[in-house]
Amino acid sequence: MNLIYEIGTDWSTIMKTRKRETKKKSQSVGRPREFIEEDVLDNVMSLFWKQGYEGTGLSHILAATGLAKGSLYKAFQSKHNLYLKSLERYEVVHVDAAVKALRSNESPIKRLDDFLSAPINDALTGRENKGCFLCNASADRADIDIETSQHVKRSFKKLGQALSLVVSDIKLDWTKDQIDQAAQMLLSVYSGLRIMSRSGVDIDTLKASKAGALSLIVNDT
Amino acid sequence: MNLIYEIGTDWSTIMKTRKRETKKKSQSVGRPREFIEEDVLDNVMSLFWKQGYEGTGLSHILAATGLAKGSLYKAFQSKHNLYLKSLERYEVVHVDAAVKALRSNESPIKRLDDFLSAPINDALTGRENKGCFLCNASADRADIDIETSQHVKRSFKKLGQALSLVVSDIKLDWTKDQIDQAAQMLLSVYSGLRIMSRSGVDIDTLKASKAGALSLIVNDT
DNA sequence: CTTAATATAGACCATTTAGTCCACAATTCA
DNA sequence: TGAATTGTGGACTAAATGGTCTATATTAAG
16 A cells, blocks of 8 residues: 655665675674674573563564664574574573683582572572573474574583583592583583472472582582 | 354344353253363373474464364363463373372382483484473463463472482481482472473483482482 | 665565354253 | 254454565765
8 A cells, every 4th residue: 555665766776786795894884783783682582581482572572672673684684593693692691601600710519509509599589580591492492493402402511511520520539420420410400490490489499409419419428 | 344144143132141050060051062171182282292382373273183263262261271271181191190100119219210211211212302391381481471380380399299208218217308309309300301302412411310310319328 | 976885764564373253053951 | 842052163353473675874985
Protein backbone atom coordinates (compact mmCIF):
# COMPACT_ATOMS: atom_id res chain seq x y z
CA MET A 1 0.00 0.00 0.00
CA ASN A 2 2.17 2.83 1.25
CA LEU A 3 5.43 2.80 -0.67
CA ILE A 4 8.04 5.40 0.10
CA TYR A 5 11.04 4.00 -1.71
CA GLU A 6 10.39 5.63 -5.08
CA ILE A 7 12.02 9.03 -4.66
CA GLY A 8 15.68 8.19 -5.16
CA THR A 9 17.17 6.64 -8.27
CA ASP A 10 19.77 4.36 -9.86
CA TRP A 11 21.15 3.03 -6.57
CA SER A 12 21.64 -0.69 -6.85
CA THR A 13 23.54 -0.34 -10.12
CA ILE A 14 25.95 2.12 -8.57
CA MET A 15 26.37 -0.08 -5.51
CA LYS A 16 27.52 -3.03 -7.58
CA THR A 17 30.55 -1.26 -9.04
CA ARG A 18 33.64 -2.00 -7.00
CA LYS A 19 34.51 -3.52 -3.64
CA ARG A 20 37.69 -1.91 -2.39
CA GLU A 21 40.12 -4.19 -0.60
CA THR A 22 40.66 -2.13 2.52
CA LYS A 23 42.59 -3.93 5.25
CA LYS A 24 39.93 -3.41 7.89
CA LYS A 25 41.44 -0.71 10.00
CA SER A 26 39.46 0.50 12.97
CA GLN A 27 38.98 3.73 11.01
CA SER A 28 37.74 2.45 7.68
CA VAL A 29 36.25 3.93 4.54
CA GLY A 30 32.53 4.55 4.90
CA ARG A 31 30.32 5.74 7.68
CA PRO A 32 31.64 4.58 11.03
CA ARG A 33 29.76 2.28 13.39
CA GLU A 34 27.88 3.96 16.16
CA PHE A 35 28.29 1.01 18.54
CA ILE A 36 31.03 -1.17 19.93
CA GLU A 37 30.62 -4.79 18.93
CA GLU A 38 31.73 -6.13 22.30
CA ASP A 39 29.20 -4.00 24.15
CA VAL A 40 26.38 -5.18 21.93
CA LEU A 41 27.47 -8.78 22.39
CA ASP A 42 27.57 -8.36 26.15
CA ASN A 43 23.97 -7.20 26.12
CA VAL A 44 22.81 -9.89 23.73
CA MET A 45 24.73 -12.59 25.61
CA SER A 46 22.93 -11.59 28.76
CA LEU A 47 19.56 -12.03 27.06
CA PHE A 48 20.33 -15.43 25.55
CA TRP A 49 21.89 -16.53 28.81
CA LYS A 50 18.83 -15.58 30.78
CA GLN A 51 16.06 -16.44 28.32
CA GLY A 52 17.49 -18.97 25.93
CA TYR A 53 17.45 -18.89 22.16
CA GLU A 54 13.77 -19.21 21.35
CA GLY A 55 12.85 -17.24 24.42
CA THR A 56 14.74 -14.22 23.16
CA GLY A 57 13.06 -12.29 20.36
CA LEU A 58 14.57 -9.76 18.02
CA SER A 59 12.42 -7.20 19.79
CA HIS A 60 14.25 -7.89 23.07
CA ILE A 61 17.58 -7.66 21.31
CA LEU A 62 16.76 -4.38 19.63
CA ALA A 63 15.47 -2.92 22.89
CA ALA A 64 18.50 -4.06 24.89
CA THR A 65 21.05 -2.85 22.40
CA GLY A 66 19.29 0.24 21.14
CA LEU A 67 20.19 -0.75 17.60
CA ALA A 68 17.87 -0.67 14.62
CA LYS A 69 17.28 -3.82 12.64
CA GLY A 70 19.35 -2.66 9.71
CA SER A 71 22.44 -2.06 11.79
CA LEU A 72 22.03 -5.28 13.71
CA TYR A 73 21.68 -7.42 10.62
CA LYS A 74 24.45 -5.66 8.72
CA ALA A 75 26.82 -6.38 11.59
CA PHE A 76 25.67 -9.85 12.67
CA GLN A 77 23.73 -11.38 9.76
CA SER A 78 21.26 -13.46 11.75
CA LYS A 79 19.88 -14.27 15.16
CA HIS A 80 21.58 -17.63 15.04
CA ASN A 81 24.96 -16.06 14.34
CA LEU A 82 24.37 -13.62 17.16
CA TYR A 83 23.81 -16.56 19.47
CA LEU A 84 27.06 -18.21 18.46
CA LYS A 85 28.94 -14.93 18.85
CA SER A 86 27.42 -14.62 22.29
CA LEU A 87 28.75 -18.03 23.22
CA GLU A 88 32.21 -17.03 21.98
CA ARG A 89 31.99 -13.85 23.99
CA TYR A 90 30.98 -15.88 27.04
CA GLU A 91 34.02 -18.05 26.64
CA VAL A 92 36.31 -15.04 26.41
CA VAL A 93 34.72 -13.09 29.24
CA HIS A 94 33.53 -15.69 31.72
CA VAL A 95 35.12 -19.06 31.03
CA ASP A 96 38.58 -17.65 30.64
CA ALA A 97 38.10 -15.62 33.79
CA ALA A 98 37.11 -18.73 35.72
CA VAL A 99 40.14 -20.58 34.36
CA LYS A 100 42.34 -17.69 35.38
CA ALA A 101 40.89 -17.75 38.88
CA LEU A 102 41.55 -21.48 39.08
CA ARG A 103 45.19 -20.75 38.26
CA SER A 104 45.64 -17.90 40.68
CA ASN A 105 48.18 -18.01 43.47
CA GLU A 106 45.63 -18.70 46.15
CA SER A 107 45.85 -22.03 47.92
CA PRO A 108 44.46 -24.77 45.69
CA ILE A 109 41.78 -25.65 48.19
CA LYS A 110 40.65 -22.04 48.34
CA ARG A 111 40.50 -22.00 44.55
CA LEU A 112 38.24 -25.03 44.45
CA ASP A 113 36.12 -23.64 47.22
CA ASP A 114 35.73 -20.35 45.38
CA PHE A 115 34.85 -22.16 42.18
CA LEU A 116 32.00 -24.07 43.78
CA SER A 117 30.96 -21.11 45.90
CA ALA A 118 30.20 -18.91 42.91
CA PRO A 119 26.87 -20.58 42.10
CA ILE A 120 25.89 -20.44 45.75
CA ASN A 121 26.82 -16.78 46.18
CA ASP A 122 24.93 -15.87 43.05
CA ALA A 123 21.90 -17.71 44.38
CA LEU A 124 22.28 -15.88 47.70
CA THR A 125 22.44 -12.40 46.23
CA GLY A 126 19.27 -13.32 44.40
CA ARG A 127 19.11 -10.79 41.55
CA GLU A 128 18.79 -12.47 38.19
CA ASN A 129 20.07 -16.00 38.83
CA LYS A 130 21.03 -16.68 35.27
CA GLY A 131 22.90 -19.84 36.05
CA CYS A 132 25.66 -20.73 33.63
CA PHE A 133 25.32 -19.93 29.95
CA LEU A 134 27.13 -23.13 28.98
CA CYS A 135 24.71 -25.23 30.98
CA ASN A 136 21.69 -23.36 29.72
CA ALA A 137 22.88 -23.53 26.13
CA SER A 138 23.52 -27.22 26.57
CA ALA A 139 19.95 -27.81 27.63
CA ASP A 140 18.57 -25.33 25.14
CA ARG A 141 20.38 -25.76 21.84
CA ALA A 142 23.36 -28.11 22.02
CA ASP A 143 21.41 -31.16 20.93
CA ILE A 144 20.09 -29.58 17.72
CA ASP A 145 22.90 -27.18 16.83
CA ILE A 146 26.34 -28.62 16.22
CA GLU A 147 28.07 -25.26 16.35
CA THR A 148 26.57 -24.58 19.75
CA SER A 149 27.60 -27.98 21.03
CA GLN A 150 31.16 -27.45 19.81
CA HIS A 151 31.48 -24.12 21.58
CA VAL A 152 30.02 -25.56 24.74
CA LYS A 153 32.23 -28.62 24.68
CA ARG A 154 35.33 -26.53 24.18
CA SER A 155 34.48 -24.34 27.15
CA PHE A 156 33.69 -27.32 29.36
CA LYS A 157 37.02 -28.84 28.37
CA LYS A 158 38.89 -25.71 29.39
CA LEU A 159 37.25 -25.76 32.79
CA GLY A 160 37.91 -29.47 33.24
CA GLN A 161 41.59 -29.08 32.45
CA ALA A 162 41.96 -26.15 34.82
CA LEU A 163 40.28 -28.17 37.54
CA SER A 164 42.61 -31.11 36.95
CA LEU A 165 45.57 -28.83 37.51
CA VAL A 166 44.19 -27.59 40.79
CA VAL A 167 43.44 -31.09 42.03
CA SER A 168 46.92 -32.20 41.07
CA ASP A 169 48.29 -29.38 43.22
CA ILE A 170 46.52 -30.87 46.20
CA LYS A 171 46.86 -34.59 45.62
CA LEU A 172 50.51 -34.96 44.74
CA ASP A 173 50.37 -38.74 45.06
CA TRP A 174 47.26 -39.37 42.98
CA THR A 175 47.38 -40.97 39.55
CA LYS A 176 46.35 -38.96 36.51
CA ASP A 177 43.11 -40.94 36.34
CA GLN A 178 42.27 -40.20 39.94
CA ILE A 179 42.97 -36.52 39.38
CA ASP A 180 40.89 -36.32 36.22
CA GLN A 181 38.02 -38.17 37.83
CA ALA A 182 37.95 -35.78 40.75
CA ALA A 183 38.18 -32.80 38.39
CA GLN A 184 35.33 -34.02 36.24
CA MET A 185 33.28 -34.73 39.31
CA LEU A 186 33.83 -31.15 40.41
CA LEU A 187 32.79 -29.86 37.01
CA SER A 188 29.63 -31.94 37.11
CA VAL A 189 28.84 -30.66 40.56
CA TYR A 190 29.39 -27.12 39.35
CA SER A 191 27.00 -27.67 36.43
CA GLY A 192 24.47 -29.33 38.67
CA LEU A 193 24.62 -26.45 41.12
CA ARG A 194 24.11 -23.93 38.34
CA ILE A 195 21.15 -25.86 37.01
CA MET A 196 19.48 -26.52 40.32
CA SER A 197 19.95 -22.96 41.48
CA ARG A 198 17.91 -21.82 38.47
CA SER A 199 14.87 -23.48 39.96
CA GLY A 200 15.47 -21.95 43.37
CA VAL A 201 16.55 -25.04 45.26
CA ASP A 202 17.30 -23.82 48.75
CA ILE A 203 20.75 -22.62 49.63
CA ASP A 204 21.47 -25.24 52.25
CA THR A 205 20.94 -27.96 49.71
CA LEU A 206 23.41 -26.28 47.37
CA LYS A 207 25.89 -25.87 50.20
CA ALA A 208 25.56 -29.53 51.09
CA SER A 209 26.35 -30.42 47.51
CA LYS A 210 29.48 -28.34 47.58
CA ALA A 211 30.57 -29.75 50.94
CA GLY A 212 30.07 -33.28 49.68
CA ALA A 213 32.15 -32.61 46.61
CA LEU A 214 34.98 -30.92 48.47
CA SER A 215 35.12 -33.58 51.16
CA LEU A 216 36.56 -35.96 48.59
CA ILE A 217 39.49 -33.66 47.96
CA VAL A 218 40.01 -31.93 51.28
CA ASN A 219 39.76 -34.86 53.69
CA ASP A 220 42.57 -37.12 54.96
CA THR A 221 45.91 -38.05 53.37
CA MET B 1 -14.27 -12.96 4.08
CA ASN B 2 -15.49 -16.54 4.01
CA LEU B 3 -17.81 -17.12 6.94
CA ILE B 4 -19.33 -20.53 7.40
CA TYR B 5 -20.80 -20.21 10.86
CA GLU B 6 -24.21 -18.86 9.87
CA ILE B 7 -26.18 -22.04 9.19
CA GLY B 8 -27.02 -23.18 12.71
CA THR B 9 -28.97 -21.14 15.23
CA ASP B 10 -29.61 -20.19 18.87
CA TRP B 11 -26.57 -22.02 20.29
CA SER B 12 -24.96 -19.89 22.93
CA THR B 13 -28.26 -19.28 24.68
CA ILE B 14 -28.97 -22.98 24.88
CA MET B 15 -25.46 -23.67 26.14
CA LYS B 16 -25.88 -21.36 29.11
CA THR B 17 -28.79 -23.26 30.61
CA ARG B 18 -27.62 -25.72 33.22
CA LYS B 19 -24.37 -27.28 34.36
CA ARG B 20 -25.16 -30.71 35.71
CA GLU B 21 -23.16 -31.83 38.74
CA THR B 22 -22.02 -35.19 37.45
CA LYS B 23 -19.37 -36.82 39.62
CA LYS B 24 -16.89 -37.29 36.79
CA LYS B 25 -17.20 -40.97 36.08
CA SER B 26 -15.00 -42.39 33.38
CA GLN B 27 -18.17 -42.88 31.32
CA SER B 28 -19.76 -39.46 31.53
CA VAL B 29 -22.61 -37.62 29.87
CA GLY B 30 -21.68 -36.21 26.49
CA ARG B 31 -19.58 -37.42 23.61
CA PRO B 32 -16.67 -39.49 24.86
CA ARG B 33 -13.03 -38.54 24.38
CA GLU B 34 -11.26 -40.16 21.50
CA PHE B 35 -7.88 -40.09 23.24
CA ILE B 36 -6.31 -41.13 26.52
CA GLU B 37 -5.02 -38.18 28.47
CA GLU B 38 -1.92 -40.01 29.68
CA ASP B 39 -0.92 -41.00 26.17
CA VAL B 40 -1.25 -37.44 24.93
CA LEU B 41 0.79 -36.18 27.87
CA ASP B 42 3.49 -38.75 27.20
CA ASN B 43 3.84 -37.46 23.66
CA VAL B 44 3.75 -33.83 24.66
CA MET B 45 6.17 -34.41 27.53
CA SER B 46 8.62 -35.90 25.10
CA LEU B 47 8.46 -32.79 22.92
CA PHE B 48 8.91 -30.29 25.75
CA TRP B 49 11.64 -32.45 27.21
CA LYS B 50 13.56 -32.53 23.95
CA GLN B 51 12.86 -29.04 22.60
CA GLY B 52 11.95 -26.90 25.56
CA TYR B 53 8.92 -24.67 25.97
CA GLU B 54 9.49 -21.99 23.37
CA GLY B 55 11.10 -24.50 21.06
CA THR B 56 7.92 -26.54 20.92
CA GLY B 57 5.13 -25.10 18.81
CA LEU B 58 1.47 -26.01 18.83
CA SER B 59 2.07 -27.39 15.36
CA HIS B 60 4.52 -29.95 16.79
CA ILE B 61 2.08 -30.84 19.51
CA LEU B 62 -0.82 -31.31 17.13
CA ALA B 63 1.30 -33.42 14.81
CA ALA B 64 2.67 -35.59 17.61
CA THR B 65 -0.67 -36.19 19.26
CA GLY B 66 -2.88 -36.31 16.20
CA LEU B 67 -5.40 -34.10 17.97
CA ALA B 68 -7.17 -31.11 16.49
CA LYS B 69 -6.85 -27.75 18.16
CA GLY B 70 -10.38 -27.80 19.50
CA SER B 71 -9.89 -31.07 21.33
CA LEU B 72 -6.49 -30.10 22.65
CA TYR B 73 -7.65 -26.80 24.06
CA LYS B 74 -10.87 -28.20 25.48
CA ALA B 75 -8.88 -30.78 27.39
CA PHE B 76 -5.80 -28.77 28.39
CA GLN B 77 -6.73 -25.07 28.15
CA SER B 78 -3.31 -23.70 27.16
CA LYS B 79 0.20 -24.52 26.09
CA HIS B 80 1.47 -23.39 29.46
CA ASN B 81 -0.89 -25.73 31.29
CA LEU B 82 0.17 -28.53 28.99
CA TYR B 83 3.75 -27.88 29.98
CA LEU B 84 2.95 -28.06 33.69
CA LYS B 85 0.96 -31.25 33.16
CA SER B 86 3.93 -32.68 31.31
CA LEU B 87 6.15 -31.94 34.29
CA GLU B 88 3.67 -33.68 36.58
CA ARG B 89 3.57 -36.63 34.25
CA TYR B 90 7.38 -36.69 34.26
CA GLU B 91 7.39 -36.83 38.02
CA VAL B 92 4.94 -39.71 38.07
CA VAL B 93 6.55 -41.70 35.28
CA HIS B 94 10.26 -40.99 35.55
CA VAL B 95 11.11 -39.46 38.89
CA ASP B 96 9.09 -41.94 40.88
CA ALA B 97 10.59 -44.76 38.85
CA ALA B 98 14.08 -43.54 39.66
CA VAL B 99 13.17 -43.28 43.34
CA LYS B 100 11.81 -46.79 43.24
CA ALA B 101 15.01 -48.07 41.67
CA LEU B 102 17.02 -46.32 44.36
CA ARG B 103 14.96 -48.23 46.92
CA SER B 104 15.20 -51.62 45.26
CA ASN B 105 16.75 -54.59 46.99
CA GLU B 106 19.97 -54.41 45.01
CA SER B 107 23.12 -53.63 46.95
CA PRO B 108 23.22 -49.93 47.77
CA ILE B 109 26.44 -49.44 45.83
CA LYS B 110 24.90 -51.04 42.77
CA ARG B 111 21.91 -48.72 43.12
CA LEU B 112 24.11 -45.63 43.16
CA ASP B 113 26.15 -46.97 40.28
CA ASP B 114 23.01 -47.60 38.25
CA PHE B 115 21.70 -44.14 39.05
CA LEU B 116 24.81 -42.42 37.73
CA SER B 117 25.16 -44.86 34.85
CA ALA B 118 21.81 -43.96 33.34
CA PRO B 119 23.00 -40.68 31.81
CA ILE B 120 26.08 -42.40 30.46
CA ASN B 121 24.18 -45.32 28.98
CA ASP B 122 21.72 -42.96 27.34
CA ALA B 123 24.61 -41.03 25.86
CA LEU B 124 26.15 -44.28 24.64
CA THR B 125 23.07 -45.54 22.87
CA GLY B 126 22.97 -42.19 21.16
CA ARG B 127 19.39 -41.93 19.94
CA GLU B 128 17.73 -38.74 21.09
CA ASN B 129 19.80 -37.72 24.13
CA LYS B 130 17.08 -35.73 25.76
CA GLY B 131 18.90 -35.34 29.03
CA CYS B 132 16.71 -34.89 32.06
CA PHE B 133 13.45 -32.97 31.80
CA LEU B 134 13.93 -31.50 35.28
CA CYS B 135 17.34 -30.14 34.35
CA ASN B 136 16.16 -28.84 31.00
CA ALA B 137 13.08 -27.25 32.52
CA SER B 138 15.26 -25.69 35.17
CA ALA B 139 17.42 -24.03 32.56
CA ASP B 140 14.48 -23.26 30.31
CA ARG B 141 11.61 -22.01 32.44
CA ALA B 142 12.20 -22.35 36.18
CA ASP B 143 13.53 -18.83 36.60
CA ILE B 144 10.51 -17.14 35.04
CA ASP B 145 7.72 -19.55 35.95
CA ILE B 146 7.06 -20.20 39.61
CA GLU B 147 4.86 -23.20 38.97
CA THR B 148 7.58 -24.83 36.92
CA SER B 149 10.16 -24.15 39.60
CA GLN B 150 7.91 -25.66 42.25
CA HIS B 151 7.41 -28.84 40.29
CA VAL B 152 11.10 -29.10 39.57
CA LYS B 153 12.10 -28.45 43.16
CA ARG B 154 9.71 -31.08 44.44
CA SER B 155 11.11 -33.69 42.06
CA PHE B 156 14.69 -32.81 42.93
CA LYS B 157 13.82 -33.14 46.59
CA LYS B 158 12.40 -36.61 46.06
CA LEU B 159 15.58 -37.72 44.34
CA GLY B 160 17.75 -36.17 47.02
CA GLN B 161 15.90 -37.92 49.81
CA ALA B 162 16.07 -41.26 48.05
CA LEU B 163 19.80 -40.78 47.56
CA SER B 164 20.29 -39.97 51.23
CA LEU B 165 18.65 -43.24 52.14
CA VAL B 166 20.96 -45.19 49.89
CA VAL B 167 24.06 -43.46 51.19
CA SER B 168 22.95 -44.12 54.76
CA ASP B 169 22.72 -47.80 53.86
CA ILE B 170 26.39 -47.75 52.96
CA LYS B 171 27.85 -45.37 55.52
CA LEU B 172 26.35 -46.62 58.75
CA ASP B 173 28.69 -44.52 60.86
CA TRP B 174 28.27 -41.22 59.04
CA THR B 175 26.39 -38.28 60.52
CA LYS B 176 23.19 -37.08 58.94
CA ASP B 177 25.02 -34.07 57.56
CA GLN B 178 27.69 -36.21 55.98
CA ILE B 179 25.05 -38.41 54.42
CA ASP B 180 23.03 -35.52 53.08
CA GLN B 181 26.11 -33.82 51.69
CA ALA B 182 27.12 -36.94 49.82
CA ALA B 183 23.58 -37.42 48.54
CA GLN B 184 23.33 -33.85 47.29
CA MET B 185 26.72 -34.17 45.68
CA LEU B 186 25.48 -37.24 43.85
CA LEU B 187 22.38 -35.38 42.70
CA SER B 188 24.47 -32.50 41.42
CA VAL B 189 26.73 -34.88 39.58
CA TYR B 190 23.68 -36.55 38.06
CA SER B 191 22.34 -33.19 36.89
CA GLY B 192 25.72 -32.17 35.58
CA LEU B 193 26.04 -35.41 33.65
CA ARG B 194 22.62 -34.95 32.12
CA ILE B 195 23.42 -31.41 31.09
CA MET B 196 26.88 -32.09 29.73
CA SER B 197 25.74 -35.14 27.83
CA ARG B 198 23.28 -32.91 25.92
CA SER B 199 26.22 -31.16 24.30
CA GLY B 200 27.91 -34.41 23.42
CA VAL B 201 30.80 -34.31 25.88
CA ASP B 202 32.70 -37.52 25.27
CA ILE B 203 31.77 -40.63 27.18
CA ASP B 204 35.08 -41.04 28.97
CA THR B 205 34.69 -37.64 30.52
CA LEU B 206 31.25 -38.57 31.77
CA LYS B 207 32.58 -41.86 33.11
CA ALA B 208 35.36 -40.05 34.92
CA SER B 209 32.79 -37.83 36.55
CA LYS B 210 30.84 -40.79 37.77
CA ALA B 211 33.96 -42.55 39.03
CA GLY B 212 35.02 -39.45 40.91
CA ALA B 213 31.65 -39.14 42.56
CA LEU B 214 31.42 -42.79 43.56
CA SER B 215 34.96 -42.90 44.90
CA LEU B 216 33.82 -40.75 47.79
CA ILE B 217 31.26 -43.33 48.82
CA VAL B 218 32.79 -46.61 47.77
CA ASN B 219 36.36 -46.19 49.00
CA ASP B 220 37.82 -47.16 52.37
CA THR B 221 36.15 -47.44 55.79
C1' DC C 1 33.00 18.99 -4.31
C1' DT C 2 32.43 14.39 -6.09
C1' DT C 3 32.60 9.59 -5.62
C1' DA C 4 32.89 5.34 -3.26
C1' DA C 5 31.99 2.97 0.71
C1' DT C 6 29.75 1.84 4.79
C1' DA C 7 26.07 2.45 8.51
C1' DT C 8 21.37 3.72 10.17
C1' DA C 9 16.42 3.79 10.60
C1' DG C 10 12.46 1.78 10.01
C1' DA C 11 8.82 0.53 6.53
C1' DC C 12 7.63 -3.66 4.87
C1' DC C 13 6.81 -8.71 4.33
C1' DA C 14 5.82 -13.72 4.52
C1' DT C 15 5.30 -16.94 7.89
C1' DT C 16 4.26 -18.66 12.21
C1' DT C 17 2.43 -18.18 16.69
C1' DA C 18 -0.97 -19.26 20.46
C1' DG C 19 -5.55 -19.11 20.93
C1' DT C 20 -10.95 -18.65 19.79
C1' DC C 21 -15.12 -20.02 17.93
C1' DC C 22 -18.78 -22.67 16.05
C1' DA C 23 -21.18 -26.20 13.13
C1' DC C 24 -21.62 -30.63 13.87
C1' DA C 25 -20.97 -35.48 15.89
C1' DA C 26 -21.63 -38.68 19.52
C1' DT C 27 -22.94 -39.98 23.71
C1' DT C 28 -26.35 -40.43 28.26
C1' DC C 29 -30.57 -39.94 30.40
C1' DA C 30 -35.47 -39.46 30.81
C1' DT D 1 -37.48 -40.01 20.63
C1' DG D 2 -35.48 -35.72 22.09
C1' DA D 3 -33.17 -32.85 25.28
C1' DA D 4 -28.82 -32.14 27.51
C1' DT D 5 -24.11 -32.52 27.43
C1' DT D 6 -19.52 -33.11 25.94
C1' DG D 7 -15.96 -33.78 22.20
C1' DT D 8 -14.11 -32.91 17.35
C1' DG D 9 -12.37 -30.58 13.34
C1' DG D 10 -10.79 -26.83 11.36
C1' DA D 11 -11.67 -22.06 9.66
C1' DC D 12 -10.34 -17.94 11.50
C1' DT D 13 -7.72 -14.13 13.89
C1' DA D 14 -4.61 -10.85 16.04
C1' DA D 15 -0.15 -10.42 17.30
C1' DA D 16 4.54 -11.50 16.91
C1' DT D 17 8.30 -13.62 14.51
C1' DG D 18 12.85 -13.34 11.89
C1' DG D 19 14.40 -11.23 7.99
C1' DT D 20 14.79 -7.88 3.71
C1' DC D 21 15.15 -3.67 1.47
C1' DT D 22 16.04 1.14 0.47
C1' DA D 23 16.29 6.10 1.17
C1' DT D 24 19.32 8.57 3.50
C1' DA D 25 23.39 9.89 6.62
C1' DT D 26 28.17 9.96 7.41
C1' DT D 27 32.67 9.18 6.70
C1' DA D 28 37.54 8.97 3.66
C1' DA D 29 39.89 9.65 -0.54
C1' DG D 30 40.90 12.09 -4.76
